[in-house]
Amino acid sequence: MYYPFFRGKQYDLLAIKESASVIKTSGFTPIIEPVKESFSSLTRCLHALDSEGAEAILIVNPRYGDHRGNWQQLADYFVTELAEFQNTFPGILLLEDSSLGEIADLIDHYGKENLVFVHSGFAKARDLTEWLTENNIEATHVFVEDFSVKTYRRYFKDSPRVLVRDGFEKRTNSKHPELETFSDLHLTFQDEGMQGFGDFLTVGDDYSETGGPAYAVAIHITFIDTENDDIMFIHHFKSIRQDTPQDPAGKFLEALEKLVASVNSPDSQILRTSAIEEFLKLYEKQHFPGLGYVKKLSMIHHLETLAAFLALDAL
Template structure:
């Protein structure tokens, strides 16, 4: 993990359900002393409805897992990081942020003018489509160049990775399967390549759809491997082509997300040496 994960990557985690996986994730971050922020007042999912949890994630006094809050009307304002969204109040007369606190704000004018310290813009960089099959109409999208134009006094940049900001808690067979793989182009702009299945008339044969998309990814990777960083997530996906194993949609999303985070971390660690790993 220490070789794959940059300490400059700091996830913001909003719990959505009472989950043993979340507890194990937080314990792993704490054990390896990697910083992440856990939102104490989640606004989506079912976690916010439980006064008592089966899997407690109570933060220790000294931990690399830091407390975060979504800014709403009623806040304790005792966190190390605050997340503003479109429902956050326009004025914060009751808030008294210290100079050490980080504030993640939407890329909107009314938040930029707030007189709070250490503002970090949260951009929705991933270009979502109405349906999964629609990603096949434009296979390559610009994602971001935010990392290239940071001011010296900047505290960082943030995004929703390869997912959009919209939360949905639904699952099931899909008419189409797409693999979204981020990469740096020759100018170090971050882009996303979409590899979409072909047999999208109905939701049958999820395994077949996955390998239709994976075959396109495999061909693209081996044509461009000299310019691509082989992350752990990407290596795992490519390995399924060799084993012909269908891991399930949740695992597929996990590895594409792992690839994205390792890729960004490698750039932050090594700058223009991202393609050689670190």
């Protein structure tokens, strides 16, 4: 049902690895686009999922990172290191410049079983559906909403379909509002004719190899607003100081103090997930674990929040 889309950076993979049990129990299927040349962290992540019996989709022709434009290393990796992993399936990314020839080459290598197409800019829906029918190929189709309009998605209505929406507005931290809407897709995906939904968690679809200096530190925390039709919102807890890149540790504690106050308020709707409990412990210790660790906790919280909501919704 839920397909969270990750880029395979260190803390993204750690968030998946540490959430493997939640992912399995909730029936989530993470989509992972590998961006680092080394496969060691990716293998540990996928092993954790496979050990739990949780499924994952691995993009085999990434748009970003060290494997962009060269999918042979990933092809070899699938055949060797992932040979024993029964629950990791290939995902073929369809971009503006993808061709049917390239798609055919990838399918020839990975086979027709358990195929997933991730549509993110490809425009020739009619040609693709005709080609898939002629070659007797069935697949699940994942659509990145910003790059696939409804008329495009309509061509694949007879196949399992998933809609991925980017609910995270990319800005410099200082420009974030204190609170804004994240998404209602967890409520409306079936109205869109979809069998599942996804997002880019609290990171967003925009990709960069490295971050710039943090003039402001922000902790991004999602929650379900039960008093507003169960729409998901996002808090941006920001540091007070935002004028220089100095003292990220002190700025983190400023942002963390706001988070703790919000969590402890009587009317708080922030779920006390394992990640929130970790934030509370960091506040007690007045400890800054690094911005990557903070991002990891934010993603884990998002996963656990949706897991709790969907479990209740299923009752």
